[in-house]
Amino acid sequence: MTFKRYNPDRINVLSSGGGTQSNAMIVLISQGKLPKPDLIVMVDTEREMSNVFDYQREHILPLCEAMGIEYHIIKKSEYTEHDLTTKNDDERVLPPFFIVNDDTGEISKMPGFCSGKWKTEPFQRHINKLYGEKYATKRGVEVWLGITIDEAQRVKVTGGKWNRVYPLVEMMLTRQMCIQIVEDAGLPTPPRSHCWMCPNRHNNDWADMQANHPEEFAKAVEFEKNLIAKWPQYRVNRSADPLGVQTFVDDGRGTQLDLIQFCDTGMCFT
Numbered sequence: 001m002t003f004k005r006y007n008p009d010r011i012n013v014l015s016s017g018g019g020t021q022s023n024a025m026i027v028l029i030s031q032g033k034l035p036k037p038d039l040i041v042m043v044d045t046e047r048e049m050s051n052v053f054d055y056q057r058e059h060i061l062p063l064c065e066a067m068g069i070e071y072h073i074i075k076k077s078e079y080t081e082h083d084l085t086t087k088n089d090d091e092r093v094l095p096p097f098f099i100v101n102d103d104t105g106e107i108s109k110m111p112g113f114c115s116g117k118w119k120t121e122p123f124q125r126h127i128n129k130l131y132g133e134k135y136a137t138k139r140g141v142e143v144w145l146g147i148t149i150d151e152a153q154r155v156k157v158t159g160g161k162w163n164r165v166y167p168l169v170e171m172m173l174t175r176q177m178c179i180q181i182v183e184d185a186g187l188p189t190p191p192r193s194h195c196w197m198c199p200n201r202h203n204n205d206w207a208d209m210q211a212n213h214p215e216e217f218a219k220a221v222e223f224e225k226n227l228i229a230k231w232p233q234y235r236v237n238r239s240a241d242p243l244g245v246q247t248f249v250d251d252g253r254g255t256q257l258d259l260i261q262f263c264d265t266g267m268c269f270t
């Protein structure tokens with residue numbers, strides 16, 4: 001076992017993004033290469049790709065059941081009213097959309113807060129509700145995140161009640177090695193996990209969605225139409241052309257850079 005930071009005195013919760021690295025952690029648990037957490041929690045942003053849930057239902061939930069580990073998939077709307085904007089007076093826009101400057105045509109990107117509001121906060125509220133806030137605070141929670149060494153810049157040292165830990169970094173695993181671990185266990189290649197309207201997607205992700213998931217691509221097109229109707233300068237894709245007029249091709253770029261800059265919770269794309 002190479003998970004030296006494992007602390008059984010605290011509550012151990014694997015935060016599943018539903019994607020490659022989270023699935024690899026669960027496979028490693030089933031192989032005895034990682035210890036059993038107390039619980040696995042995935043927050044459904046209610047804009048997740050449906051193939052991620054199909055995969056969880058068909059392959060991961062039965063595995064967890066066989067290991068006797070509870071796996072809770074919770075909907076964000078059960079724990080927060082924040083959606084595209086915060087529900088406070090400031091109505092802050094949460095996803096990191098692109099903005100076209102009317103005068104110069106320059107394209108910039110907004111900071112992203114959706115992962116924190118849609119995932120981290122509901123996750124923490126669920127744990128507090130389940131264990132009782134006082135008990136959870138007293139014992140402390142180890143939040144296992146599926147970051148790999150190729151994304152090491154996403155690692156944040158936290159401590160305190162919600163201490164983030166990174167078993168896959170300790171095991172020196174890359175995302176590609178995680179795919180191999182899952183496939184070697186006899187499971188199909190895991191899908192990439194992210195929202196169907198996520199501005200952190202790169203063109204290879206859009207190309208895949210346009211070709212292989214047309215219903216969700218159509219939802220993203222409709223989503224962006226409504227977005228532009230309300231905020232004419234906002235876009236979902238970095239080219240700033242509306243999604244509906246584009247034919248995407250795989251440009252070979254990864255998503256790492258945007259995730260480091262615009263999504264620091266470690267709960268997305270894992």
Ligand code: SF4
Nearest residue numbers: 114115194195198268
């Ligand atoms: S996948 Fe993208 S849109 Fe969804 S919560 Fe994460 S950063 Fe936000």
